[in-house]
Amino acid sequence: MAELTIDDAVLPTRLDAVINWGRKNSLWPLPYGTACCAIEFMSMMSSKYDFSRFGAEALRFSPRQSDLLLVLGTITNKQAPVLRQIYAQMAEPKWVMSVGVCASSGGMYRTYATLQGIDRVVPVDVYVPGCPPRPETIIYGAMKLQEKITTEALKARKEHIQAFYDSFDRQKSLEAAKGLTPHQAVREMLLEAGEAGAQRIW
Amino acid sequence: MNPTNSTTIQREGDHMIVNLGPSHPSTHGTLRIVMELEGEFVVKATPEIGYLHRGVEKLGENLSYHQFIPLTDRLNYCSSIMNNVGYTLAVEKLLGIQDPPRSQVIRVLVSELARIGDHIVCVGINAVDIGAFTAFLYLFKERETIYDLFEMAAGQRLHTSFTRIGGLMRDLPENFLPLLDQFLESMPRTIDEMEKLLTHNPIWYDRTKGVGKITPEDAIAWGYTGPCLRGAGVPQDLRKAQPYLGYDTYDFDIPIGTTGDVYDRYLVRTEEMRQSLRIVEQCVQKLKELGPGPVIVDDYKIALPPKEKVYTRMESLIHHFKLVMHGMDTPVGEVYSATEAANGELGYYIVSDGGKSPYRIHVRPPCYPIFNSFDEQVKGTLIADAIAVLGAMNIIAGELDR
Amino acid sequence: MILERIEALLPDAILDRHDFRGDLTIVVDGGRLLEVIDLIFTEGFQMLLDITAVDFLDRDPRFDVVYHLLNLTNQDRLRIKVRVNDGEAVPSLTSRFKCADWSESEVHDMFGLRFEGHPDLKRLLMWKDFPGHPLRKDFPMDGGDIFCDDTGASYAGDATSLQG
Numbered sequence: 001m002a003e004l005t006i007d008d009a010v011l012p013t014r015l016d017a018v019i020n021w022g023r024k025n026s027l028w029p030l031p032y033g034t035a036c037c038a039i040e041f042m043s044m045m046s047s048k049y050d051f052s053r054f055g056a057e058a059l060r061f062s063p064r065q066s067d068l069l070l071v072l073g074t075i076t077n078k079q080a081p082v083l084r085q086i087y088a089q090m091a092e093p094k095w096v097m098s099v100g101v102c103a104s105s106g107g108m109y110r111t112y113a114t115l116q117g118i119d120r121v122v123p124v125d126v127y128v129p130g131c132p133p134r135p136e137t138i139i140y141g142a143m144k145l146q147e148k149i150t151t152e153a154l155k156a157r158k159e160h161i162q163a164f165y166d167s168f169d170r171q172k173s174l175e176a177a178k179g180l181t182p183h184q185a186v187r188e189m190l191l192e193a194g195e196a197g198a199q200r201i202w
Numbered sequence: 203m204n205p206t207n208s209t210t211i212q213r214e215g216d217h218m219i220v221n222l223g224p225s226h227p228s229t230h231g232t233l234r235i236v237m238e239l240e241g242e243f244v245v246k247a248t249p250e251i252g253y254l255h256r257g258v259e260k261l262g263e264n265l266s267y268h269q270f271i272p273l274t275d276r277l278n279y280c281s282s283i284m285n286n287v288g289y290t291l292a293v294e295k296l297l298g299i300q301d302p303p304r305s306q307v308i309r310v311l312v313s314e315l316a317r318i319g320d321h322i323v324c325v326g327i328n329a330v331d332i333g334a335f336t337a338f339l340y341l342f343k344e345r346e347t348i349y350d351l352f353e354m355a356a357g358q359r360l361h362t363s364f365t366r367i368g369g370l371m372r373d374l375p376e377n378f379l380p381l382l383d384q385f386l387e388s389m390p391r392t393i394d395e396m397e398k399l400l401t402h403n404p405i406w407y408d409r410t411k412g413v414g415k416i417t418p419e420d421a422i423a424w425g426y427t428g429p430c431l432r433g434a435g436v437p438q439d440l441r442k443a444q445p446y447l448g449y450d451t452y453d454f455d456i457p458i459g460t461t462g463d464v465y466d467r468y469l470v471r472t473e474e475m476r477q478s479l480r481i482v483e484q485c486v487q488k489l490k491e492l493g494p495g496p497v498i499v500d501d502y503k504i505a506l507p508p509k510e511k512v513y514t515r516m517e518s519l520i521h522h523f524k525l526v527m528h529g530m531d532t533p534v535g536e537v538y539s540a541t542e543a544a545n546g547e548l549g550y551y552i553v554s555d556g557g558k559s560p561y562r563i564h565v566r567p568p569c570y571p572i573f574n575s576f577d578e579q580v581k582g583t584l585i586a587d588a589i590a591v592l593g594a595m596n597i598i599a600g601e602l603d604r
Numbered sequence: 605m606i607l608e609r610i611e612a613l614l615p616d617a618i619l620d621r622h623d624f625r626g627d628l629t630i631v632v633d634g635g636r637l638l639e640v641i642d643l644i645f646t647e648g649f650q651m652l653l654d655i656t657a658v659d660f661l662d663r664d665p666r667f668d669v670v671y672h673l674l675n676l677t678n679q680d681r682l683r684i685k686v687r688v689n690d691g692e693a694v695p696s697l698t699s700r701f702k703c704a705d706w707s708e709s710e711v712h713d714m715f716g717l718r719f720e721g722h723p724d725l726k727r728l729l730m731w732k733d734f735p736g737h738p739l740r741k742d743f744p745m746d747g748g749d750i751f752c753d754d755t756g757a758s759y760a761g762d763a764t765s766l767q768g
């Protein structure tokens with residue numbers, strides 16, 4: 001047997017790269033299925049399309065145990081504070097996939113009740129178009145996310161999430177200071193952001 | 203209690219308050235139920251809905267009659283095509299027209315396929331919630347075939363928008379019927395398999411028998427329709443009682459239950475799948491007898507003229523332009539039209555002022571009154587049973603909140 | 605047939621009627637709604653399918669509250685309408701039909717109408733402090749606020765900034 005050299009035993013790499021490699025292959029999705037897109041998600045999980053091929057079949061319905069938030073369906077204004085709460089509760093580092101046009105932009109529901117894109121209230125990493133997106137499209141979105149994770153700087157991800165926490169704290173202090181409900185607080189923050197020309201509150 | 207916490211537990215004397223939802227694995231779509239428990243028993247369950255209220259009715263007042271069709275898909279997204287059919291029937295009633303015979307048969311065919319698909323989701327997910335995962339996987343294979351069929355016919359798996367006012371978007375493609383034959387052959391076997399897995403399974407039986415019982419009187423007072431009403435023993439099915447689309451020319455039976463519990467609802471749904479298969483077979487037969495023919499009315503004031511004509515004839519081009527830009531002319535009046543959807547009576551109430559868009563459009567979703575009775579259904583039962591009842595009610599948030 | 609019964613037993617209860625496309629419709633006075641309902645209940649209309657409302661902005665009275673009933677025995681349908689103005693109350697049917705509970709709440713939520721005798725009239729679909737009643741004709745479709753505005757920068761543009 002040939003002698004083992006140090007080059008055989010050690011693989012030099014960057015810390016970012018190796019951590020990201022681990023992260024991208026062990027995503028723990030939280031399916032936040034609100035509407036029709038969740039039905040396509042069901043197809044994606046079941047026999048024919050089989051999402052487990054991507055190392056992400058371990059669904060967790062508790063935000064505390066998951067790091068990939070799949071928003072599947074319409075998010076209404078009534079739900080916006082709930083979504084923020086769920087995102088805040090998730091384990092770090094966390095990613096968000098916005099599946100379907102409703103989640104990405106409000107889609108065909110340009111009404112008083114529908115949030116025009118969840119990126120107004122939480123940060124989004126991958127947008128998957130379609131109404132509903134086919135299972136293949138959602139899988140492609142997940143692959144895009146894996147690609148994104150590979151090239152990500154650890155520090156940047158941390159700061160990215162921190163920006164959300166700051167806005168969440170602001171929402172909480174608004175609620176406490178003015179005695180507002182979460183809906184009112186989010187609405188007020190959206191109005192404020194709109195006046196400043198921004199589209200998001202985090 | 204903070205309404206945004208997805209799971210809050212709080213003690214009140216001996217009672218514990220548990221909050222299910224709006225994001226919870228056993229709430230289908232997004233609804234929230236605040237349960238007051240004494241030990242494992244439910245003292246009070248307060249559902250809160252509206253988390254998926256997207257403003258469909260308001261939107262409908264600003265869209266033309268044709269443009270509303272895609273929105274109907276997204277009401278009950280487990281059986282979209284039935285919503286298309288129900289809506290177009292309502293508009294046709296308003297206009298006082300009828301679609302051609304071939305279109306009627308195809309509408310029945312796709313509706314029954316959608317009914318099977320809807321029951322698959324309902325039974326499968328109900329079983330998953332209770333802990334039996336296998337039946338779901340078997341059933342979902344068949345649902346994929348239904349998706350394939352719909353995709354062939356309409357170009358979309360889920361949100362078909364297949365019907366048009368006065369008929370259909372197009373005729374069935376030629377490889378539709380061969381695939382349908384395969385489905386007709388394999389689906390009965392899958393139902394048998396599912397029955398082997400569930401009907402005589404002692405765990406399934408114990409978890410569902412006697413859970414969520416309801417008397418026929420109560421069911422009527424609550425406005426139950428569909429499998430939940432028939433499970434309670436009332437043989438009310440609009441396909442038989444107020445036939446539309448020529449349902450009276452088909453041969454099928456209406457299964458009913460005796461106690462209205464979750465088990466009976468499951469049995470009713472299972473039998474309805476078989477009956478729907480029977481209807482589909484008769485549809486195939488009828489299509490063969492009818493032979494080729496138009497699938498949309500020949501009135502260019504209502505339906506778009508075919509593309510070849512639009513490109514070659516001035517008159518058709520004008521019709522096309524008028525219909526797209528101005529919409530169609532409607533009589534002034536109001537109609538309510540109901541069809542038997544997978545969950546029960548799906549009604550559309552349209553008020554027209556003669557304009558191109560409805561003055562008011564209202565959808566009567568079947569699961570709305572059913573879910574209203576949730577508190578009464580689960581009071582005094584175990585919390586685990588509440589989940590079984592919720593599953594058997596087949597709440598679809600899209601049509602519940604609109 | 606049912607109309608003759610109502611007319612015989614409750615003269616003057618029916619203010620107006622039509623049967624466009626075979627949908628039997630009667631308009632009754634709000635004050636006599638319960639009487640009419642009680643009568644037709646004994647005649648077999650035991651299923652209340654739906655309650656909704658229509659806003660005719662310029663008409664007086666402004667709103668129509670619409671009830672759809674079904675007779676399970678002979679499959680007849682009947683539509684009852686009650687005309688009310690903003691601020692006027694309609695008698696609640698919760699004492700007669702259990703399913704009136706949510707339907708009336710919804711009409712209250714969407715149109716801001718009041719139902720006299722409803723045990724728990726609340727906002728059902730919208731959240732508690734939602735401003736206004738969405739299905740009124742004078743309510744703007746986009747809610748008239750920032751929720752639907754789409755001017756300004758979008759986040760999608762700087763999604764790549766995370767790359768290290």
Ligand code: SF4
Nearest residue numbers: 036073100102131132
């Ligand atoms: S994007 Fe389309 S399919 Fe998805 S939730 Fe919205 S309406 Fe439904």
